[in-house]
Amino acid sequence: xxxxxxxxxxxxxxxxxxxxxxxxxxxxxxxxxxxxxxxxxxxxxxxxxxxxxxxxxxxxxxxxxxxxxxxxxxxxxxxxxxxxxxxxxxxxxxxxxxxxxxxxxxxxxxxxxxxxxxxxxxxxxxxxxxxxxxxxxxxxxxxxxxxxxxxxxxxxxxxxxxxxxxxxxxxxxxxxxxxxxxxxxxxxxxxxxxxxxxxxxxxxxxxxxxxxxxxxxxxxxxxxxxxxxxxxxxxxxx
Amino acid sequence: xxxxxxxxxxxxxxxxxxxxxxxxxxxxxxxxxxxxxxxxxxxxxxxxxxxxxxxxxxxxxxxxxxxxxxxxxxxxxxxxxxxxxxxxxxxxxxxxxxxxxxxxxxxxxxxxxxxxxxxxxxxxxxxxxxxxxxxxxxxxxxxxxxxxxxxxxxxxxxxxxxxxxxxxxxxxxxxxxxxxxxxxxxxxxxxxxxxxxxxxxxxxxxxxxxxxxxxxxxxxxxxxxxxxxxxxx
Numbered sequence: 097x098x099x100x101x102x103x104x105x106x107x108x109x110x111x112x113x114x115x116x117x118x119x120x121x122x123x124x125x126x127x128x129x130x131x132x133x134x135x136x137x138x139x140x141x142x143x144x145x146x147x148x149x150x151x152x153x154x155x156x157x158x159x160x161x162x163x164x165x166x167x168x169x170x171x172x173x174x175x176x177x178x179x180x181x182x183x184x185x186x187x188x189x190x191x192x193x194x195x196x197x198x199x200x201x202x203x204x205x206x207x208x209x210x211x212x213x214x215x216x217x218x219x220x221x222x223x224x225x226x227x228x229x230x231x232x233x234x235x236x237x238x239x240x241x242x243x244x245x246x247x248x249x250x251x252x253x254x255x256x257x258x259x260x261x262x263x264x265x266x267x268x269x270x271x272x273x274x275x276x277x278x279x280x281x282x283x284x285x286x287x288x289x290x291x292x293x294x295x296x297x298x299x300x301x302x303x304x305x306x307x308x309x310x311x312x313x314x315x316x317x318x319x320x321x322x323x324x325x326x327x328x329x330x331x332x333x334x
Numbered sequence: 335x336x337x338x339x340x341x342x343x344x345x346x347x348x349x350x351x352x353x354x355x356x357x358x359x360x361x362x363x364x365x366x367x368x369x370x371x372x373x374x375x376x377x378x379x380x381x382x383x384x385x386x387x388x389x390x391x392x393x394x395x396x397x398x399x400x401x402x403x404x405x406x407x408x409x410x411x412x413x414x415x416x417x418x419x420x421x422x423x424x425x426x427x428x429x430x431x432x433x434x435x436x437x438x439x440x441x442x443x444x445x446x447x448x449x450x451x452x453x454x455x456x457x458x459x460x461x462x463x464x465x466x467x468x469x470x471x472x473x474x475x476x477x478x479x480x481x482x483x484x485x486x487x488x489x490x491x492x493x494x495x496x497x498x499x500x501x502x503x504x505x506x507x508x509x510x511x512x513x514x515x516x517x518x519x520x521x522x523x524x525x526x527x528x529x530x531x532x533x534x535x536x537x538x539x540x541x542x543x544x545x546x547x548x549x550x551x552x553x554x555x556x557x558x559x560x561x562x563x564x565x566x567x
Binding site for chain 2: 157158172174175176178179180182183186187198199201202203205206209
């Protein structure tokens, strides 16, 4: 395959979906331009010229070398975080984040599906709607059930798209809970973390510790910035 | 990559998700065992031995040659229709179900994401919600179709088409036969709305989807018109 064309990533530090793509690009050691979209005040050219859904992440691929604020119609515009993760993995096979074996690949994609259907809605329910963390603990258990007998990550020692898909969400949950940032009542963050520290989640906890140590995660996670954004977003009544 | 192993597909004719996988297997000309799961009366071994989520489609891959009703713990169990379609595309690359070019591949997967998340005719069919969203989605899908070519990604039939066809086909069957929770006559209404010239490209596309042999071979129209077309599966 010929060498990849230029990549401009439209992203936002706050967005866990966008971070999935940033992690993948870091794993691929890809050169790319990153353009921060202020999600609260999107540029008027963004939807018409980059992503009609007006969301991040999005990629402008190829085309002439232009400023990101001036996207060219000649570049190919792509969107949807998981589509982009697979795209970068396809462009940069040496990143090794897609298992080569079709069965492992299918299991990695299944893991991602479980994150999307069991973990993320429960995280939103707890942090953004303050409706309790029981579903979230069930989501944790569902993820734990998929983890292997041994190895650092979801598929052993190889870091894969499964880990990439999950990490930004778990990291934001942890940050929110540790700092009591969310719609839930103050104290619920600590209560959730206490429940999570139970021995029955030991395997999960070992796994997420590995995720949070991965350099491609740490280099794309802006903790102080996120704390600040969440503190402003979740000003509590009490 | 080695030679693919044996496949047993747990499926149900009524289920559009399962038909996605049946179409992919037909396109790849795979010999496989198909086991029909009665969704209203699932075998007690199905969840513990094949799919804890108790849904079709599911695949048992490899392992010893056993009766589908007696799945071996040595086979690998896989589930989720779109995961399975990509799995078959990976096992049988000669079937060309995925474009080779990464950009086209990304566009195919984006198309899948759009049809999977936005084409939801069961809200109209089962719950009598307004059908305008179906027309809006047809417009969105149409905007993704190429300038020329038979299918979503041009002349190659891909996972994009496979993801959409079973859902469109059941929608069409429902509205043509006025089968659903909606008032009698609304089926005709939405069909008339879809005849408007602004949907011409969409209509040409879906007509070709319904002509694809791998679709026709796996679509049991008679059975579907005598049962509820959509139900949880």
